[in-house]
Amino acid sequence: MKKLLFFLSFATITYGGFINKEVSINTSTEKKTINALLNDWHTAAANADYNSYFDKIAEDGYFMGTDATENWNKKDFSVFAKPHFDKGKAWNFKTLERNIYFSEDGKTAWFDELLDTWMKVCRGSGVLEKEGDGWKIKHYVLSMTVPNKVTKEIIPLKAKYEDSLIEEMKEQ
Template sequence: MKNILLPFLFSFGLLSCAHDHQSQQSDIASINRVLDDYHQAAANGEWDAYFDLMSDDGVFIGTDARERWAKLEFRQYSSGSNGWVYTPLQRNINITPDGLSAWFDEALLSQSYGSSRGTGVLIRTVAGWKISQYHLTLPIPNGMVRGVTDQIKEYEAQQ
C-alpha cells in the first residue's frame, strides 16, 4: 500500500504546483489585460470603461503632490477631457500568495511628458481584477534630482 500511495501523493503534489503556476500565469494575463484596457480607455476618453476597471474605493494618485483622487472625484475631473495617452513599455506584476491582490510597476511613454512610471495595486473581485490604486510618477534621473527638487521647493514656497 505504501508503494502505491507514495507515487500518488508525489504526483498529486506536482499537479498542485502546476495548477498554482497555471493559475498565476492566468492571473498575470488578466491583470495585463486590465492595465492595457485602462490605458486604451484613457487614450480614447472612454470614461465609463476606464472607471469600470477601478474598484469602488479606487484611488488615482497623480504627479502633483496634492493629487490624490477618489474614484468619483477623478471621474468628475476626467469627464471634461478627451483623454491622455500613456504607452506601456515594460511591466512587472506580482501576486500575493493568497491570490487576492497584486501590485505592479510599469514604464510608460507619453508624447506630453516623455518617460513616466505607473505603479499600483489590484484586487480580485467577483467581477475580476480591479485597480484599487494607480500612481503616476515622473522618474527623475539621479543627476537632475537636486535641481528639480530645488525648483519644487521654490514653487511650493510661492503657493
C-alpha cells in the same frame, strides 16, 4: 497508548494540512488577464472612453497623480477627469515595461510599470484586488521620473511650488 499517539499525530498532520493549504493560482494566466486590463485601461484614456476607463477602478479605488495634491478617490477623480474625456482627448500612456506580483492567496496583485507619456517616462504602480471573476484597480500611483543626473536642477523648479505646500502640511 501507541494507538492514541498515532491517532493524535495523524489528526494533527491532517488538520494542519487543511489550515496551511495554500490557494493555487495560475499566475501566468492571471498576469495575462491583468496585463490586458491595464493595457485596456490606458487605451480607454487614449480613446477618451470614460466608462471603460472608470469601470476598471474599484468603487473604493484611489488615484494618485503626479502633483502632490492629486490624491483622489474614484468619485473625485472621475469628476476631475470628465471634462478631459468629454473633449475627446484624455491622456495617452504607452507601457514600456511592467512587473506583476501576487499575494499568496491570489486575491491581491500589485504592479509597477514604466510608461511613455507626454511627460516623458513616468512610473505607474498600483494594487489590484480580485472581485468575483475579475480584477479591479484599488490604488494607482502615477509618478514622473527624474534622472539622478538632473535632480539638483529640478529641485529649484519644484521648490517654488512645493515649499508652501510643505509648510501648509506641517502646520496641519
